[in-house]
Amino acid sequence: MKIAVPKEIKNHEYRVALTPTGARELVARGHEVTVQAGAGEGAGFPDADYEAAGARLEGDVAKVWSEAELILKVKEPQPEEVARLSKGQTLFTYLHLAAEEDLTRGLMESGATCIAYETITAPQGGLPLLAPMSTVAGRMAVQAGAHSLEKAQGGAGVLLPGVPGVAPARVTVIGGGVVGENAARMALGLGAEVTVLDKSIPRLETLDDRYQGRMKTVFSTADSLEEAVRESDLIIGAVLVPGAAAPKLITRAMLADMKPGSVLVDVAIDQGGCFETSKPTTHAEPTYVVDGVVHYCVANMPGAVARTSTQALTNATMPFVVALADKGWKQALADDAHFAEGLNVHEGQVTYPAVADAFGLDCVETAKLIG
Numbered sequence: 001m002k003i004a005v006p007k008e009i010k011n012h013e014y015r016v017a018l019t020p021t022g023a024r025e026l027v028a029r030g031h032e033v034t035v036q037a038g039a040g041e042g043a044g045f046p047d048a049d050y051e052a053a054g055a056r057l058e059g060d061v062a063k064v065w066s067e068a069e070l071i072l073k074v075k076e077p078q079p080e081e082v083a084r085l086s087k088g089q090t091l092f093t094y095l096h097l098a099a100e101e102d103l104t105r106g107l108m109e110s111g112a113t114c115i116a117y118e119t120i121t122a123p124q125g126g127l128p129l130l131a132p133m134s135t136v137a138g139r140m141a142v143q144a145g146a147h148s149l150e151k152a153q154g155g156a157g158v159l160l161p162g163v164p165g166v167a168p169a170r171v172t173v174i175g176g177g178v179v180g181e182n183a184a185r186m187a188l189g190l191g192a193e194v195t196v197l198d199k200s201i202p203r204l205e206t207l208d209d210r211y212q213g214r215m216k217t218v219f220s221t222a223d224s225l226e227e228a229v230r231e232s233d234l235i236i237g238a239v240l241v242p243g244a245a246a247p248k249l250i251t252r253a254m255l256a257d258m259k260p261g262s263v264l265v266d267v268a269i270d271q272g273g274c275f276e277t278s279k280p281t282t283h284a285e286p287t288y289v290v291d292g293v294v295h296y297c298v299a300n301m302p303g304a305v306a307r308t309s310t311q312a313l314t315n316a317t318m319p320f321v322v323a324l325a326d327k328g329w330k331q332a333l334a335d336d337a338h339f340a341e342g343l344n345v346h347e348g349q350v351t352y353p354a355v356a357d358a359f360g361l362d363c364v365e366t367a368k369l370i371g
């Protein structure tokens, strides 16, 4: 199969969808791999390493896209990338469509087959291609939050661990899944006072068991959210309803009850964000202030630690890439019901129910397409 790896073009996105190791494996299986010149540089993978792995380098971005049957990316296609897609091509990447109507309609119009990393499931539960980046983003969320609490960033001037004689900061994590657990773990490690809110009792039980009471676990309700807003120095938004737009858990009116200079880090921003006042930001300008509260809402947090993230992401994506390359999308999805959950758009039709619901579109069952 003809496989292409374009250079990512989202703001400060340095990850790449395939490492030289991955290219070598695909070439060994008889596939033709074309990597856009410079695609791996930001993650520390020079062009020469791809060439040594048997990949072909291509400087002309139009050719990278037009000649491919399978396109491997990291971030959702930007408008100029959507324009390059066509019917008969398969795109495998993060999509987060429920938060992006224009992108959804653009992909429908392209006629391409679009498979999202973030909606693929695993037999043991969970989202195996989201989890590695959620681990990264959860860990980074505390770094971002700690930095944003500094005065020069508009924060209250609070040090997360405090010092002897001065109490540590209070950190609340809303959503105790992969992002939430990793954020909570980092905040604990830095000496903050940590509370995790979740709607899932089994998840709260797991966290309580794992951390032996070192973090508070609280069932998420309107009351517990209001308390978190009043008490916290840093709130990290980490909820997910898979494939769907994030619920808005902190409204603009609630910001009035927050301490001046407190910080909201909305990791769930790629699914639209879980705070009413969140809007996507970039690594170039990661924060803004609303009603005295600093907001950090970067939608591609792991892009900033591209080396670690690329390795973690491709470790998880590679078996799926191999299946797509060896069998084609239809057979690969027919052979694996969990992989089939990744199909979001095919030849103009939405195939993922939560995305169709978000925009009032018809949904075609994936099972009918892969027969």
Ligand SMILES: NC(=O)C1=CN([C@@H]2O[C@H](COP(=O)(O)OP(=O)(O)OC[C@H]3O[C@@H](n4cnc5c(N)ncnc54)[C@H](O)[C@@H]3O)[C@@H](O)[C@H]2O)C=CC1
Residues within 6 Å of the ligand: 118, 127, 130, 131, 133, 134, 135, 137, 174, 175, 176, 177, 178, 179, 180, 197, 198, 199, 200, 203, 220, 238, 239, 240, 241, 247, 249, 266, 267, 268, 269, 270, 271, 298, 299, 300, 301, 302
């Ligand atoms: N901004 C970025 O760069 C990145 C963003 N993400 C995003 O972070 C979000 C979280 O991802 P994961 O931790 O992997 O998901 P997950 O599925 O592991 O965890 C989500 C948790 O939210 C809980 N939850 C759902 N609705 C809730 C509610 N109303 N109140 C309280 N808890 C609720 C669930 O019970 C679950 O425990 C996703 O939107 C994901 O796409 C992930 C990686 C990078």
Ligand SMILES: CC(=O)C(=O)O
Residues within 6 Å of the ligand: 075, 094, 130, 133, 134, 270, 299, 300, 301, 302, 303
């Ligand atoms: C999951 C996601 O959106 C990211 O890694 O950028």
Ligand SMILES: [Mg+2]
Residues within 6 Å of the ligand: 076, 096, 270, 299
């Ligand atoms: Mg996005």
